[in-house]
Amino acid sequence: MTTPVTGTAPAPGRSRRRLALGAILHGSGGHIAGWRHPSSPPDGQLDIDHHIRLARTLERGTFDALFVADTVAIWGHQYDSLRRTARADHFEPLTLLAALSTVTERIGLVATATTTYNEPFHIARRFASLDHLSAGRAGWNVVTSVVPLEAGNFGRDTHLEHGARYLRAEEFVEVVRELWDSFDDGAVVRDTASGHYYDPAGLRTPHHAGPHFTVRGPLNISRPPQGHPVIFQAGSSETGRAFAARHGEVVFTAQTSLAGAQAFYADIKARAAAYGRDSDHLLVWPLLSPFVASTRERARARLAELQELVHDDVARRLVQDNIGDLDLSGYPLDGPLPPIGATNRSRSRQELMLDLARRENLTIRQLALRFTTVGAVAGTPEDVADHIEEWFTSRAADGFTISFPYLPGAAEDFVDLVVPELRRRGLFRHTYGTTTLRGHLGLPRPRAGIGGAGGTGGAGGAGGAGGAGQPVGAGRQAGPGAGEGNR
Template sequence: MTSHPARRLTLGALVNGSGAHVAGWRHPDARPDGQLDFAFHADLARALERGRFDALFVADTVAPLQGHQLDSLSRTGRAEHFEPLTLLAALSLVTEHIGLAATATTTYNHPFHIARKVASLDHISGGRAAWNVVTSVVPLEAANLGYDSHLEHELRYRRADEFVQVVKALWDSYDDEAVIRDKEAGRYYDPAGLHTPHHRGEHFAVRGPLNISRPPQGYPVVFQAASSETGKEFAARHGEVLFTAQHELGAAQAFYADIKARAAAHGRAPAHVLVWPGLTPLVAPTETEARRSLAELQDLIHDDVARRLVEDNIGDLDLTGHPVDGPLPDVPATNRGKSRRDPLLKRAHDEKLTIRQLAHRFAAGAAVAGTPEQIADHIETWFHAYAADGFSISFPYLPGPAEDFVDQVVPLLQRRGLLRTEYEGGTLRENLGLPRPVARARHLQETGR
């Protein structure tokens, strides 16, 4: 197969210090101590940059990633992790080209804080920052921030929509050339180029302006993930790189076409909305060895963790005391995210899966175990079938599988003309082929005096 002349494959890496697989930290070759070891993260970032990845992405919740049940939390490597923006600011000093994407929730943050922090990262990194916009799905986050209850699904997205609009208005506080630093004239910035949002809406009142000049990229790249109807509409309005969880080619093609059509309906160029399905590659010399490695990882999932995996992804369900090799009990309604819940429930019902089998399906997720050629074939097939513009690649444990992908799969993608051999641009937007936004119209802003 040959590459499509109008498109180029883009790649992001989802970095979790203990690996993407919930039992990955237990693998004999894993480095669970890397979770809070900056040198480990720096080596990994440089390896991904050597593989010409567009971006590395650090996920986050403002609670332990595994939820609140200590029996299962104590059996995972997810009880501790760096705050993403702090880590990425440090990584910007040991890398030159790779984009740096951080999760920051719109549910339990304030727009001014996020606008300021992400703009700062964009300046520090020379235009390589990205913000992964999420609405919190873990109810425990509410308690950590002093709330009695978690916001309802639709309300979370209304808040997020307003949040993004305010952040962009704050990033536009200064025109691109407003900060002149003219010593001779004694003028630090041109007052005609300062604009204050004076926003007052359903959720936020923000006067502005932001106390940092416009980011090098205009706006740092907006990452987003959603599968519900509300989430897809939000993504079509705001997202520039969209994570998706489809594991079957047909479903991925349908999602791809749907998102591109929704983006066009909002007046956006579909080519400027990149769709990245998840992919967890496990490379081995033969397919048999790769599948055996994956099976060995699955066998490391403790029963408590298996129950919690199902609880966390279906929501508001207590499986304590239920045998993991028994059926799933009746499932109540939930206020959690729906993008994972609905496919899981359908799969459990259609295939009559036990709790353990369902947990293993979720733990495997988007795993593709095979030879370098098989993994490269999978990527190329999905790309040419318009199921993906690129992939959000996570690794079951670290650092070995990441190094294997960079050393064995990336060269195949480059020889097939799919993946760059050198970085073309200086900013993340340039490397992704995304335009730099111009400052927005000022009809909702007041010129600073």
């Protein structure tokens, strides 16, 4: 069943489109060698003051949201390469965002949480709590895990198979939405005179029983200020697009060309409409990694400087871990890719890398370096603004997921140099006009009490799991811009 939505916020219609900007908070930087950059703190992964500075910089730039990626394991088990990256330790996202909610006022706070190695009650409660703590600024990046190491941390000998992960994910999202609707809006009255803390007529117990989860409920916290925290996803593969079209409100994607981005944009919007949804309520945010300087030459030099810091071991593992389940240790880095088989990891990421390798005739080393620069734009503030404007006005993007290659410098350059240029062109806000993440994005507030999956479609089953003739579990997520577990 679909959850119809109502709200007073205007939809981001075609005559009133406004550019959206979200930023990934990667500790020392989004580039694999960003932690080695002279201006990045090597201990930035676990430095709360560093993260507070970044969050306040982004809020000064009136960003819609900041996003923290995650896996529930270290980011690789090949220690030859892992020891040369900053991916062995990182904050648990919701803990970090709860802290940042106390030092920010408007910027949205988005965290990854996997449906593979969590339980719906835990996730519903944590994101409802973050939404209350932040006064309506929470977002959930829904992922299915692709890192096999995660299985071993949860008592499993093997990682769940690709299709099984998405069968679980469909039901997981349905249960979380049911739990968020445990209380009606206004049901928690806290009436000291009558002695009623809540109105019993406004409390519902889901009593969910499905193939993967049995959850009685209700949730032990009142309805989130936004109704539901905003649902983020990264659906770029065929099944990922179907999943995103049913459930997503913001979709991360990595695209290597304007034409490809336009095709993805049109496709995902059409899929949303086919599920009975308003396509303007599903926003598409391609990845952007900006290198900004006073001249193009200086910007390109900054990019080249980071590329030089990528160690051979790291280059090999970048390809090996993202293109599939294979061992490249016996192949020369400056030679071609060997034959690549199917993967139980990210299929869309594998397709992206194979397409790059074939289209540009790349060696393993070249593919690794090319992969680190997917979404990269190196140039002056005007050059970066030109790229953003072209993709936005030509219907390739509603906004961008910005991965700053090194931090804090790249974020400060963007806020101080590119954001004013976007404002000058009338593309981006000067001040926040609303207080919630849904308000920033022009997304309606879900109405309580309908229940079921597909929370932003029209009434009936068209927008829900399995609607429009689609089998439950047909979803898949993907895209390197979304980080860690989106396949």
